[in-house]
Amino acid sequence: MLPTEFLINRLNGEEIIPKRLPINSIMCAIADELITCFQQAVGGTQGELDRKLQSMEGDSPDYRLKRGLAHILKSSFSTFEIVSPLEPKELRRRVFTLASQSIPSRQATEETLETLSSALTQELNQEVLPHHIRTGLYADLQENRILTQYEDPAAEALLHRYNLSQVQGIFYRASHMTINAHRNVPGQYKLLFRYLKLFQLMTYIEGDADHGFTITIDGPTSLFKPSTRYGLAIAKLLPALLHVTKWSLKATLQKRDPYNGTLKTGHFALDDKCGLVTHYPAGKTYDSMVEESFAKRWDSQKTGWILEREVELIPLPGSVMIPDFRLVHPDGRDFLLEIVGFWRPDYLQKKFYQVRRSECDNLILAISERLNLDKAGIKVEDVPARIIWFKDKLSPKAVLKVLD
Structure with missing residues (x-):
């Protein structure tokens, strides 16, 4: 996504219209020039790359556009690393x-570097030359980090990412957003709700899979203290929404007037015909490393129980519940597994409220021992589910023990 200084939009009454680049030969040429610049910069420092990019800008009036494209290439397609024989602080x-x-003298400097390079060569069991020490001495400065990896995108893909990022930036200051998703296959709803859960957004959900869902999301400016981090979480939802076939959204925005500093209310609308392209994978997503690790370890178990990621939605008043996994046995038995990991008290309260309202008699809760349930006002004995406690990783054997 783009930082605020690279966002470009205009007002049409109260409607906010973000900058959208046409996917044509002129824009592709600009994108290709930047992509080539990054290709040639591999192995060099970030400072050297920044100077090349600044030179490419010249006195062009579209410098913000080029800086925005370069920012996406840096943040999404490039890896900058500290390259030094030792941690720079220790090396210094x-x-x-x-x-x-x-x-102090020039000769003494050379002797110092030679002496230290010989010592480090023996200590690290690899050749360390004086120039490695010179370059590594302040390698932890941002401009001295080395571009070690670069995945060059196609020009069209970069332009699509730029257009998506401009629209995402609209939601940084959202105070309210309503999404209508309708006439979609169940798998698309599940993917959307998993991303809602992943980004920990405050939502109110109405509807069902047959008739569609209305999702109301409170934005960061609706909080007691506006949170940029929460605004970013809402913005991250947009690429997930693009996987849904039929949808529309309306957002209310709080935008500060650049001249007098007063807050103005704006509006933004978008639907499935917007032409934006997502870069999120359409496959399975995991809400945490605990879930992903558990799923991978389950495959090595010798058991008749089958672990399924695709779980039916459980409609609740004002929400839906999507258990993390479903466990199915050939004899017809099945259980739903929900992993409760490292969440804040308000999310814990919501989660256990959902469990109580779900009225599921085949639910298993795996709860992290790190959670302070007492602080969240939760009594496990009141929860209508089978309970498993885990520390850092959830053991498949612990789950199988509850099943048998």
Whole structure:
């Protein structure tokens, strides 16, 4: 996504219209030029890359566009790393300690580097040359980090990501958003709700899989203290929504007037005909590393129980519940498994409220021992489910023990 300084939009009355680039030969040429610049910068420092990008801008009036595209290439397609024989802080300590034993001079500097390079070569069991020490001494500075990996996208893909990022930026200051999703296959709803859960958004959900759902989301400016982090979470939902076939959304925005500083209310609408392209995978998503690890470890178990990721939606008043897994036995028995991990008290309260309202008699709750349920006002003995406690990882054997 793009930082605020690279967002470009205009007002049409109270409607906010974000910048959208046409996917044509002119824009593709600009994108290709930037992509090539990054390709040629692999192995160099971020500072060298930034200077090349600045040179490419020149006095062009579309510098914000180019900076926005470059930001996406940096944040989404590039890996910058600290390259140094030792941690730069420790390397500086070693260099300065050794240098303090001689009178400062050019010759003394070379001798210090030679001495330390020989010592590090033996300590690390790899060749360390004086120039490695020179470059590694301040390698932890942002401009000295090395571009070690770069996945160059197609020009069209970069432009699509830019257009998506401009629209995502609209939601940074959302105070309210309503999504209508209708006439979709159940799998699309499940994917959307999993992303809602993943980003921990405050939602009120009405409807069912047959008639569609209306999802109301409170934005960051509706909180007692506006949260940029929460605004980013809402923005991250948009690529997931693009996987849904039929949908529309309306958002109310709070935008500060650049001239007098007063807050103005704006509106934004979008639907499935918007032409935006998602970069999120359409496959299965996991809400946590605990879930992903559990699913991978289950495959090695010798059991008749089958672990399914696709779980039916459980409609609740004002919400839906999507258990993490379904366990099915060939004899017809089945259980739903919900993993309750490292969540804040308000989410714990909501989660256990859902469990009580679900009226499921085949639900298993795996609860992290790290959670302070007493602080959240939750009594496990009042929860109508089978309980499993786990520490860092959920063991498949612990689940099988409850099933048998």
